Amino acid sequence: xxxxxxxxxxxxxxxxxxxxxxxxxxxxxxxxxxxxxxxxxxxxxxxxxxxxxxxxxxxxxxxxxxxxxxxxxxxxxxxxxxxxxxxxxxxxxxxxxxxxxxxxxxxxxxxxxxxxxxxxxxxxxxxxxxxxxxxxxxxxxxxxxxxxxxxxxxxxxxxxxxxxxxxxxxxxxxxxxxxxxxxxxxxxxxxxxxxxxxxxxxxxxxxxxxxxxxxxxxxxxxxxxxxxxxxxxxxxxxxxxxxxxxxxxxxxxxxxxxxxxxxxxxxxxxxxxxxxxxxxxxxxxxxxxxxxxxxxxxxxxxxxxxxxxxxxxxxxxxxxxxxxxxxxxxxxxxxxxxxxxxxxxxxxxxxxxxxxxxxxxxxxxxxxxxxxxxxxxxxxxxxxxx
Amino acid sequence: xxxxxxxxxxxxxxxxxxxxxxxxxxxxxxxxxxxxxxxxxxxxxxxxxxxxxxxxxxxxxxxxxxxxxxxxxxxxxxxxxxxxxxxxxxxxxxxxxxxxxxxxxxxxxxxxxxxxxxxxxxxxxxxxxxxxxxxxxxxxxxxxxxxxxxxxxxxxxxxxxxxxxxxxxxxxxxxxxxxxxxxxxxxxxxxxxxxxxxxxxxxxxxxxxxxxxxxxxxxxxxxxxxxxxxxxxxxxxxxxxxxxxxxxxxxxxxxxxxxxxxxxxxxxxxxxxxxxxxxxxxxxxxxxxxxxxxxxxxxxxxxxxxxxxxxxxxxxxxxxxxxxxxxxxxxxxxxxxxxxxxxxxxxxxxxxxxxxxxxxxxxxxxxxxxxxxxxxxxxxxxxxxx
Numbered sequence: 001x002x003x004x005x006x007x008x009x010x011x012x013x014x015x016x017x018x019x020x021x022x023x024x025x026x027x028x029x030x031x032x033x034x035x036x037x038x039x040x041x042x043x044x045x046x047x048x049x050x051x052x053x054x055x056x057x058x059x060x061x062x063x064x065x066x067x068x069x070x071x072x073x074x075x076x077x078x079x080x081x082x083x084x085x086x087x088x089x090x091x092x093x094x095x096x097x098x099x100x101x102x103x104x105x106x107x108x109x110x111x112x113x114x115x116x117x118x119x120x121x122x123x124x125x126x127x128x129x130x131x132x133x134x135x136x137x138x139x140x141x142x143x144x145x146x147x148x149x150x151x152x153x154x155x156x157x158x159x160x161x162x163x164x165x166x167x168x169x170x171x172x173x174x175x176x177x178x179x180x181x182x183x184x185x186x187x188x189x190x191x192x193x194x195x196x197x198x199x200x201x202x203x204x205x206x207x208x209x210x211x212x213x214x215x216x217x218x219x220x221x222x223x224x225x226x227x228x229x230x231x232x233x234x235x236x237x238x239x240x241x242x243x244x245x246x247x248x249x250x251x252x253x254x255x256x257x258x259x260x261x262x263x264x265x266x267x268x269x270x271x272x273x274x275x276x277x278x279x280x281x282x283x284x285x286x287x288x289x290x291x292x293x294x295x296x297x298x299x300x301x302x303x304x305x306x307x308x309x310x311x312x313x314x315x316x317x318x319x320x321x322x323x324x325x326x327x328x329x330x331x332x333x334x335x336x337x338x339x340x341x342x343x344x345x346x347x348x349x350x351x352x353x354x355x356x357x358x359x360x361x362x363x364x365x366x367x368x369x370x371x372x373x374x375x376x377x378x379x380x381x382x383x384x385x386x
Numbered sequence: 387x388x389x390x391x392x393x394x395x396x397x398x399x400x401x402x403x404x405x406x407x408x409x410x411x412x413x414x415x416x417x418x419x420x421x422x423x424x425x426x427x428x429x430x431x432x433x434x435x436x437x438x439x440x441x442x443x444x445x446x447x448x449x450x451x452x453x454x455x456x457x458x459x460x461x462x463x464x465x466x467x468x469x470x471x472x473x474x475x476x477x478x479x480x481x482x483x484x485x486x487x488x489x490x491x492x493x494x495x496x497x498x499x500x501x502x503x504x505x506x507x508x509x510x511x512x513x514x515x516x517x518x519x520x521x522x523x524x525x526x527x528x529x530x531x532x533x534x535x536x537x538x539x540x541x542x543x544x545x546x547x548x549x550x551x552x553x554x555x556x557x558x559x560x561x562x563x564x565x566x567x568x569x570x571x572x573x574x575x576x577x578x579x580x581x582x583x584x585x586x587x588x589x590x591x592x593x594x595x596x597x598x599x600x601x602x603x604x605x606x607x608x609x610x611x612x613x614x615x616x617x618x619x620x621x622x623x624x625x626x627x628x629x630x631x632x633x634x635x636x637x638x639x640x641x642x643x644x645x646x647x648x649x650x651x652x653x654x655x656x657x658x659x660x661x662x663x664x665x666x667x668x669x670x671x672x673x674x675x676x677x678x679x680x681x682x683x684x685x686x687x688x689x690x691x692x693x694x695x696x697x698x699x700x701x702x703x704x705x706x707x708x709x710x711x712x713x714x715x716x717x718x719x720x721x722x723x724x725x726x727x728x729x730x731x732x733x734x735x736x737x738x739x740x741x742x743x744x745x746x747x748x749x750x751x752x753x754x755x756x757x758x759x760x761x762x763x764x765x766x767x768x769x770x771x772x
Binding site for chain 1: 387388389390391392393394395396397398399400401402404596597598599601602604605606608609612613624625628629632633636641644645
């Protein structure tokens with residue numbers, strides 16, 4: 001077990017009919033005016049918008065609205081929001097939506113107090129020193145951003161998709177009401193689940209770890225798998241939905257990171273170029289393809305862990321081998337409707353060259369094996385023809 | 387799954403050679419003078435005292451010392467410390483020790499800003515509104531107090547042992563260095579482990595819960611059991627010691643409480659009278675006796691959960707029954723040297739009457755079954771003659 005520091009100050013308010021509590025949480029902290037950001041308007045269809053607006057009103061909180069934050073959120077929108085926040089002198093950011101909205105909220109919160117371009121925080125030129133308080137009403141569980149200090153934004157000018165992290169952008173309060181997710185499309189649920197499983201796996205297959213956190217990781221992944229199956233069958237099954245939501249939060253709130261070196265993260269690094277080349281590729285869909293390909297490529301280095309994964313998560317018993325574990329994980333991804341080859345995602349052999357080039361910019365990737373261009377190409381080739 | 391709020395602002399600094407970081411943590415938060423409290427002097431034997439004092443000195447932090455906090459910490463000592471803290475105008479409490487020292491620190495921190503007797507917070511007459519910041523260097527993992535907002539103190543005048551909780555007394559920083567626990571006596575390790583297992587079980591056997599947290603609970607208990615066995619054999623096995631330490635922290639930091647009604651807690655309520663009547667009975671020793679007795683008494687109400695416990699924690703497979711699970715848990719307690727009957731703890735039939743009287747003062751106890759005097763006596767009788 002590696003030494004670690006865990007410090008997660010976010011207040012998580014979880015459960016049925018909790019959206020309505022947002023106004024009270026803001027009021028209790030003395031906030032009177034917020035910039036409320038959201039996406040394409042699904043919150044107006046599922047009733048969340050109305051609940052939030054009423055709760056703000058009932059608690060005497062003024063809002064300025066900014067909508068139109070899209071999946072794979074962009075820097076220009078962040079800039080626009082920062083300008084509005086400054087002009088209107090809001091006291092907090094209220095992000096109502098999924099990971100894209102929350103991540104944008106983090107960049108806006110940090111950008112509010114920075115005189116330069118907040119993109120500097122993403123390229124390592126600025127260490128965030130202050131941020132507006134961020135409040136979250138989560139409408140889609142997947143990325144875990146509701147309970148951590150990280151955000152990912154795409155710079156449309158440079159075509160870079162980068163992340164930043166700061167202790168100042170942990171949400172002050174995050175409200176997770178599983179019932180508002182009943183109406184999510186099946187694909188989004190599945191890809192969100194695979195994203196969360198991948199977050200746990202990046203830590204599970206770290207070069208360091210502990211029996212304790214391994215066992216917690218295994219419980220989280222098992223729960224995500226069984227809850228996802230149930231939610232596909234019964235979208236309004238509260239227990240399954242709540243288990244899935246909470247598991248995705250715990251997957252990336254620092255718990256699974258305890259005692260590791262911080263995770264391997266090469267599969268995430270290999271996924272980003274897929275979505276960069278083909279923006280229609282959902283993050284979770286790309287991960288369903290590249291994570292097993294990475295496992296296959298490095299399997300001799302993680303064979304013990306793969307066998308443990310097969311036994312403790314996939315119920316393979318004494319039949320568990322590294323290969324069977326990977327096969328069974330892919331079989332499960334397929335069973336819930338995820339793609340399992342690059343071909344299925346519409347990639348050609350030429351595309352493999354292109355994503356290799358993009359991914360190689362930041363090589364070497366990962367820790368279990370430091371992946372150079374050659375390794376990266378090999379993994380994409382496995383993912384292509386699996 | 388029940389609705390819940392999770393909000394744990396404690397910064398956990400975990401790992402080898404972390405004791406030395408205490409001065410820096412205080413300095414970074416602008417603290418210049420602390421009241422340093424500790425117990426009977428074991429920290430002077432194991433080197434912790436010296437490391438803390440040097441770290442304070444190197445970071446320009448002045449200290450006032452108050453030692454002599456004993457197991458089952460008493461209110462008079464808390465009063466004495468509050469007087470010193472006020473007179474010396476310290477800016478923080480630094481608790482260096484185990485659960486008793488940390489719990490005392492919480493009462494002192496809260497008492498500093500209260501004009502009345504801080505005992506009022508324990509008897510429900512005062513809701514804490516402010517507290518001095520509390521910093522912790524933990525030297526014995528057991529109660530989980532290093533990462534929660536609760537403390538237990540004994541009032542020697544009224545002979546009451548009561549707890550209080552407040553969001554203001556979560557430690558700001560808790561340092562857990564597993565290596566400083568290498569020298570702990572075996573009994574303390576075992577009873578600490580049983581205390582932590584019991585904390586998880588109070589939530590596991592709650593009337594509500596979730597598949598997710600159940601699986602995390604199971605992982606925590608399995609890890610505590612295997613790590614305890616290993617630590618008994620090899621007190622300086624870092625991995626085992628670190629797993630045990632972290633598991634005891636996670637057992638009661640709010641994670642296992644998520645989605646429950648807050649835990650049943652009747653076994654804890656039944657243990658306290660044992661230590662009240664015979665102060666030589668360690669908390670963990672008492673729990674090893676009464677928890678299985680409680681399980682036996684209510685087994686028809688929790689049989690499914692007991693079977694799940696037997697399968698997923700005790701590896702009983704398809705042979706798991708409620709009875710076998712209880713037997714196997716008791717067998718394990720015995721195997722690590724814990725008592726498993728009240729007789730072994732030196733209790734007579736008359737004592738059973740006495741503790742029944744004491745426990746009944748706060749009846750009904752628990753949630754799975756609301757225990758009245760008759761139930762309480764029955765459980766103690768089971769624990770007596772098991």
